[in-house]
Amino acid sequence: MNLPMRSKFGKAALGAAFVVMAASAAQAVEPVLISYEAAPSSGFDLPKLDQATYAVRSAFALQALTDIVPKIAAATGVEDSKMVSEVTPGGYLLKTNASLQTMADLDDAAADRFAASLGYVFRQYSVLVSRLDDPAGTTDFVTVSFPRDKLDSAVSQAFFEKAASVDKGLGGGYTAFGDDMFFLNVADAEGKPYSGLDHAAFLAGLEKAANAFEPVKPTVSNKGKAVARFVENDWKTQPAGEAYVARLGGVDSELVKKLDVIEADYAALVESAATRYGWK
Structure with a gap:
């Protein structure tokens, strides 16, 4: 490489x-x-x-x-x-x-x-x-995708706040690449998610936030597992x-x-x- x-x-x-x-x-x-x-x-x-x-x-x-x-x-x-x-x-x-x-x-x-x-x-x-x-991953993660060239720091923060308004556990953290925001439901050493949410609730909360978000409409995909x-x-x-x-x-x-x-x-x-x- x-x-x-x-x-x-x-x-x-x-x-x-x-x-x-x-x-x-x-x-x-x-x-x-x-x-x-x-x-x-x-x-x-x-x-x-x-x-x-x-x-x-x-x-x-x-x-x-x-x-x-x-x-x-x-x-x-x-x-x-x-x-x-x-x-x-x-x-x-x-x-x-x-x-x-x-x-x-x-x-x-x-x-x-x-x-x-x-x-x-x-x-x-x-x-x-x-x-x-x-x-080998045990950490669930979800991708929130925005229309091309619509995701910047202001939109990222606005969606972050929207997600946290749905459930405070969704306000822990995210990473953005290009048009996508990645939310990892990272767990502690005992396997308990820092968000306090299991994967179903974590995914459902982000879907609810995406459906209510304006004026840009993102889509949510369940991307599987990560090591984190x-x-x-x-x-x-x-x-x-x-x-x-x-x-x-x-x-x-x-x-x-x-x-x-x-x-x-x-x-x-x-x-x-x-x-x-x-x-x-």
């Missing part, structure tokens, strides 16, 4: 890349999708960051994707030729932000290590690792990223030392953006 890392794609290009990578699965593993954000969730005093527009967050995410993600990938041993990335709308707890999506040919251990590295440097509480349409899990660190109780560090070999590991250097580059990027965009 020779799929270079890209900072930005045309409409639905990452979805097309997924098809190409999935077609090669007989020769390797199923492609993994890593979903995360670039704007920090902890470690910086940025009281006005929450007021940043989607356009500003998208610009920052694109800069982080260009300047920082390749360094994290290299430190973690992930080859550029084995991944593709883009900035897309993504929702978490009823808020749409510019999210980063990286699709890669990685096994589970390598995927979790890469996810932990991204979460550690970008100071994220969690990074979602998933494999769509995986026969969160790689996490609670920065409130683990302010040094202890959960991530444990996955990465400990504070004295070569990988963590490399990531600490990259984190300094990231901190400089955040400080520059904070000045430019007025986040302080």
